[in-house]
Amino acid sequence: MSSLSFSHGSSHDAVTARLRAAGCVFAEDEARLLISAATAPADLAALVERRAAGHPLELVLGWAEFRGLRIDVQPGVFVPRRRTEFLVEQALAHAPHARVVVDLCCGSGAVGAALAAALGPVELHAADIDPAAVRCARRNIAPYGGQAHTGDLFGALPGALRGRIGILAANVPYVPTADIALLPAEARDHEPPAALDGGADGLDLLRRVASEAARWLAPDGCLLVETSERQTPAALDAFRRGGLTARPARCEERHAQVVVGTVP
CATH class of the missing domain: 3.40.50.150 (Vaccinia Virus protein VP39)
Incomplete structure (x- = not known):
């Protein structure tokens, strides 16, 4: 786990930079979603590091959007496309x-x-x-x-x-x-x-x-x-x-x- 820490509420640029460095194509959009999902700065850091390590965004968030619905997804379950x-x-x-x-x-x-x-x-x-x-x-x-x-x-x-x-x-x-x-x-x-x-x-x-x-x-x-x-x-x-x-x-x-x- 990285020692990264983010100031919750003012971290969008830092999260975006970390995700972009990890190769995430839609880094800005993903940063917004991860910040919304986090309950505290430490939680945000953990979410960002999981995503940067290659975990699917949907499994990091715990949900996927499908035809306007928020579908619960968990590790070990196929992510709807x-x-x-x-x-x-x-x-x-x-x-x-x-x-x-x-x-x-x-x-x-x-x-x-x-x-x-x-x-x-x-x-x-x-x-x-x-x-x-x-x-x-x-x-x-x-x-x-x-x-x-x-x-x-x-x-x-x-x-x-x-x-x-x-x-x-x-x-x-x-x-x-x-x-x-x-x-x-x-x-x-x-x-x-x-x-x-x-x-x-x-x-x-x-x-x-x-x-x-x-x-x-x-x-x-x-x-x-x-x-x-x-x-x-x-x-x-x-x-x-x-x-x-x-x-x-x-x-x-x-x-x-x-x-x-x-x-x-």
Whole structure:
């Protein structure tokens, strides 16, 4: 830990300089957030040093912004990406009147919370294989009456959901195993490998979800999965093999690629 100390209330320039020296691109904005989060000068120094050491800003703050919501995040839980807001937008466009929503591979539960916030009263479920993620998601979906479940994909869900899900958002890991080492250090060193690693071609979990989704969707329901542009043809094929009609959607601005599946 550095011996840096900051005078709380007059430290913006000093914090910005420390963050900039550490390579933070948005040092001024981050400085404001860290100063707001600190309760005392010593606390501020600790937050700044964690960020300068490469910890993700969201984990240092304890929250991430997602579609205007403040989502609680904790060490060991996947940090929601702003590009995933596109998946939420696509879900709302395809099923604007959905009454049953499932956030599968939920991580922090950001997607489920954002959908519930936009849709109004819904039956909301979130599920993840990682108990730490489920605990975090439970806090984030509680304001919407959501239930969080621990388990492996559909095995975590109550059987009563079968055939009733209007929006099934499955933000599965999709980084090929060999590419994990190429990720930015913030993700590689500070996020759980299971939330990143999608197997040899990155599509192991996507294929499992696509193979079962049709049995869980309502007749007018939809499955949405985020993937990469190069993986999209194989993802579309997996959806179709699972009995779904599939189409891709892309947001160039956010470099976001989503595959949307519906029951024929």
